[in-house]
Amino acid sequence: MTTTEHVYLYGTCTIDLFFPEAGIDAITLLEQYNIKAHFPPEQTCCGQPAYTSGYPQQAQQVALTQIAAFPENWPIVVLSGSCAGMMKHHYTHLFPDNHPQSIQAHRFSQRIVEFSEFLYHHLKITLTDYGQPVHAALHTACSARREMDTLQCSQQLLSQLHNVSVVSPAHEEECCGFGGTFSVKFTEISGAMVNDKCKALEATNIQHLISTDCACLLNINGCLAKRQKTPLQGEHLASFLRQRCQPRKP
Amino acid sequence: MPSSPFEMKASSVLQNEELQHSYRNAMDYLIKRRQQQFNDPLEWQTLRQKGTSIKTAALNDLPQLLLQLEAKLINNGIQVHWAETPDEANILITRLIKETTSSNPDLSPAPVVKGKTMVSEEIHLNQYLAQQGIPCLETDMGEFIVQLAKETPSHIIMPAIHKNKAEIAQLFKEHISGIYQDDVDILIQQARQYLRQCFENATVGISGVNFAVAETGTLVLVENEGNGRMSTTLPQTHIALMGIEKVIASLTDLPPLLSLLTRSATGQSITTYINMISGPRRKGEKDGPEKVHVILLDNGRSKLWQDASLRDTLRCIRCGACMNHCPVYSRVGGHSYGTTYPGPIGKILAPQLETQDNAADLPFASSLCGACGEVCPVNIPIPQLLLRWRQEATQQYQTNHCNHTTIPQQPTPITGLKYSRGQHLIWKTWSWINCHPKLYYFMTYLVTKWRILLPRQLGGWTLYRTPPRPASSTLHQRLKNK
Ligand code: SF4
Numbered sequence: 038m039t040t041t042e043h044v045y046l047y048g049t050c051t052i053d054l055f056f057p058e059a060g061i062d063a064i065t066l067l068e069q070y071n072i073k074a075h076f077p078p079e080q081t082c083c084g085q086p087a088y089t090s091g092y093p094q095q096a097q098q099v100a101l102t103q104i105a106a107f108p109e110n111w112p113i114v115v116l117s118g119s120c121a122g123m124m125k126h127h128y129t130h131l132f133p134d135n136h137p138q139s140i141q142a143h144r145f146s147q148r149i150v151e152f153s154e155f156l157y158h159h160l161k162i163t164l165t166d167y168g169q170p171v172h173a174a175l176h177t178a179c180s181a182r183r184e185m186d187t188l189q190c191s192q193q194l195l196s197q198l199h200n201v202s203v204v205s206p207a208h209e210e211e212c213c214g215f216g217g218t219f220s221v222k223f224t225e226i227s228g229a230m231v232n233d234k235c236k237a238l239e240a241t242n243i244q245h246l247i248s249t250d251c252a253c254l255l256n257i258n259g260c261l262a263k264r265q266k267t268p269l270q271g272e273h274l275a276s277f278l279r280q281r282c283q284p285r286k287p
Numbered sequence: 288m289p290s291s292p293f294e295m296k297a298s299s300v301l302q303n304e305e306l307q308h309s310y311r312n313a314m315d316y317l318i319k320r321r322q323q324q325f326n327d328p329l330e331w332q333t334l335r336q337k338g339t340s341i342k343t344a345a346l347n348d349l350p351q352l353l354l355q356l357e358a359k360l361i362n363n364g365i366q367v368h369w370a371e372t373p374d375e376a377n378i379l380i381t382r383l384i385k386e387t388t389s390s391n392p393d394l395s396p397a398p399v400v401k402g403k404t405m406v407s408e409e410i411h412l413n414q415y416l417a418q419q420g421i422p423c424l425e426t427d428m429g430e431f432i433v434q435l436a437k438e439t440p441s442h443i444i445m446p447a448i449h450k451n452k453a454e455i456a457q458l459f460k461e462h463i464s465g466i467y468q469d470d471v472d473i474l475i476q477q478a479r480q481y482l483r484q485c486f487e488n489a490t491v492g493i494s495g496v497n498f499a500v501a502e503t504g505t506l507v508l509v510e511n512e513g514n515g516r517m518s519t520t521l522p523q524t525h526i527a528l529m530g531i532e533k534v535i536a537s538l539t540d541l542p543p544l545l546s547l548l549t550r551s552a553t554g555q556s557i558t559t560y561i562n563m564i565s566g567p568r569r570k571g572e573k574d575g576p577e578k579v580h581v582i583l584l585d586n587g588r589s590k591l592w593q594d595a596s597l598r599d600t601l602r603c604i605r606c607g608a609c610m611n612h613c614p615v616y617s618r619v620g621g622h623s624y625g626t627t628y629p630g631p632i633g634k635i636l637a638p639q640l641e642t643q644d645n646a647a648d649l650p651f652a653s654s655l656c657g658a659c660g661e662v663c664p665v666n667i668p669i670p671q672l673l674l675r676w677r678q679e680a681t682q683q684y685q686t687n688h689c690n691h692t693t694i695p696q697q698p699t700p701i702t703g704l705k706y707s708r709g710q711h712l713i714w715k716t717w718s719w720i721n722c723h724p725k726l727y728y729f730m731t732y733l734v735t736k737w738r739i740l741l742p743r744q745l746g747g748w749t750l751y752r753t754p755p756r757p758a759s760s761t762l763h764q765r766l767k768n769k
Contacts, residue, residue: 048762048763050731052762053731053761053762053763054731054734054735054757054758054761055755055756055757055758056758057758057760057761057762057764057765058758060762060765060766061762061765061766064766076762076766078724078728078763078766078767079724080724081720081721081722081724081727082721082727084721086717087714087717087718088674089655089674089677090677090681090710090714091651091674091677091678091679091680091681091682092678092681092714092718093678095714095715095717095718096718098718098721098722099718099721099722101722102721102722102724106724130671130674179654179655179656179657179658180657182657183656183657183658183660183661184657210658211614211656211658212614212654212656212658214614214654215654216653216654216655216656217654217655218651219651219652219653219654219655220654220748221746221747221748222651222652223294223297223651223652224746224747224748224750224751225294225297225298225301225747226294226297226301226615226618226619226652227654227747227751228747228750228751228752229301229618230614230615230618230654231751231752232751255755256752259748259751259752259753259754259755260751260752262752262753263749263751263752263753
């Protein structure tokens with residue numbers, strides 16, 4: 038590839054506040070493959086928290102702000118399956134056909150690509166692993182697994198790393214219990230879910246926990262740290278790939 | 288801290304380690320059984336698509352099909368009754384039972400026998416009949432156990448899934464044998480012998496209906512224990528109770544739906560019994576009831592039907608797969624919900640079918656993980672419908688309290704609202720911040736700058752996790768000058 042391709046990066050508010058390095062890593066990684074990722078400063082939250090709490094009007098206002106923040110017709114690479122799911126699949130519910138902005142919203146939704154999907158399907162990336170042999174588990178957020186259907190993308194990307202053995206913890210496909218306001222409103226149930234998730238992770242021999250969703254990681258990392266059974270802390274796929282695929286200086 | 292009845296009950300189940308363990312094991316078992324049935328993704332998708340379109344078409348044609356069903360049933364000699372509310376259904380059933388028993392004064396009064404029917408739970412039939420002095424005996428093994436324990440089913444397919452062997456043995460000792468023993472095979476034999484006597488004496492049998500075929504006027508009932516067949520053939524009168532959404536157009540619609548139902552529910556290719564009832568005993572026939580009645584119950588279903596998206600709820604064939612796969616159900620168990628139908632399907636039925644105070648709370652008790660929607664054999668978009676009910680709950684608050692003229696009055700009232708002005712304000716403020724990128728930048732900047740000052744305890748969150756720790760600077764800040 039000789040020409041530089043332009044994309045937008047949608048960082049998500051969780052990454053913005055809690056995992057900013059994942060955003061930097063994504064940009065750096067994309068640069069290695071000749072992709073210029075633009076980060077419009079006008080981006081805020083995708084609107085999901087209000088939407089899932091039963092406040093579609095408030096979510097709609099916020100959605101309009103996002104739509105306005107990405108003017109060029111470039112793909113919008115999203116660093117979270119759940120925010121990507123919101124923008125790709127739920128903006129259509131927020132802007133039904135009779136809504137004045139429905140066409141705009143629809144076009145916006147079509148430009149949404151989840152990060153692992155972008156690397157695997159659009160970029161058809163071939164990764165070279167420069168890292169030491171490790172064991173890792175992939176936590177796919179429920180929306181990446183069931184809504185965006187991008188589970189295979191992250192699995193395939195990890196399988197290209199020849200020194201990374203991917204381990205499946207028990208009940209791997211089960212939700213970590215975050216669910217946005219669910220974790221605040223139904224603390225005991227959410228707590229039981231994330232505890233079980235952590236127990237399953239602790240029962241493996243992994244050194245790395247990788248996810249494409251930092252909201253899940255906020256939940257799981259917090260619980261892992263509270264339980265103090267392992268120093269394990271999850272990281273975004275972008276960060277993991279950047280570490281593994283950078284040639285070591287001799 | 289737990290505030291709603293749902294959370295309070297959930298909390299006690301969560302603290303019961305034994306119950307946690309047995310729920311988890313039972314659900315894992317059912318999940319595995321189902322997976323083995325649907326290990327060919329293409330076959331699953333094709334069949335699911337087929338089942339979905341059959342049910343969708345039947346619902347779109349519901350008024351017509353119901354009339355056709357009624358005509359065919361009558362043609363077959365089956366008496367048809369319509370009930371709009373649980374009360375109407377209960378009164379009707381009582382009348383039909385009394386008609387049968389009073390026409391047989393020489394027969395000693397025996398309990399009514401009942402095969403498994405969730406609709407009868409929905410209308411609280413047993414309690415109603417008891418008030419009328421009519422004993423009604425559950426004959427499905429799980430339902431029988433639940434009845435002995437004076438409880439309600441905790442699962443729509445496995446009603447006694449919350450009971451362990453010792454508890455069942457104790458119940459049988461108290462009510463049947465007088466001796467404690469916990470050999471499962473012997474327990475089953477004891478119950479069977481007990482039930483068999485009751486079947487022989489019963490004059491009225493009540494059952495549910497899994498599918499009602501409009502084209503032929505056939506009532507289809509699936510089961511594994513034979514109690515359904517006994518309840519519908521031995522007594523003089525058979526009363527079948529069904530929700531109006533159970534009607535399907537033709538007999539050819541049946542095989543795909545049966546396959547989806549039994550494979551999703553128990554991981555069986557087919558159930559031991561499939562009863563197809565097309566009328567009372569005819570001349571020259573050796574068995575079968577003399578009279579068959581069907582009660583078609585609405586109880587809120589027609590309201591769901593009127594709404595284009597809520598109508599999807601009525602496709603449900605009650606397989607229970609959504610609860611088996613639900614991370615909330617498998618932890619809090621069926622009774623926490625306080626509704627007839629627990630789990631994901633219960634959450635989207637309850638606001639319309641139930642009068643419980645926490646019905647409005649239930650659609651919020653989900654992480655929206657989507658596991659339910661993924662396995663539903665008739666593709667009901669359960670997560671999307673949960674969202675819809677959340678909106679109903681909050682918008683109803685807004686309509687009632689904020690005099691918001693742009694929001695249409697909702698057709699479907701739900702009870703137990705506790706959405707306050709406070710919540711409403713929070714989301715307004717949140718929206719305002721996120722609609723003003725500069726303000727958003729400033730606020731997130733403040734959070735990172737003052738992160739040391741953030742509280743160490745954050746309600747329930749920090750009971751299970753360390754407090755979330757903001758980074759030293761946001762991604763926005765880091766990329767500002769790039
Ligand atoms: S909603 Fe779907 S999965 Fe749940 S009981 Fe009904 S048919 Fe089965």
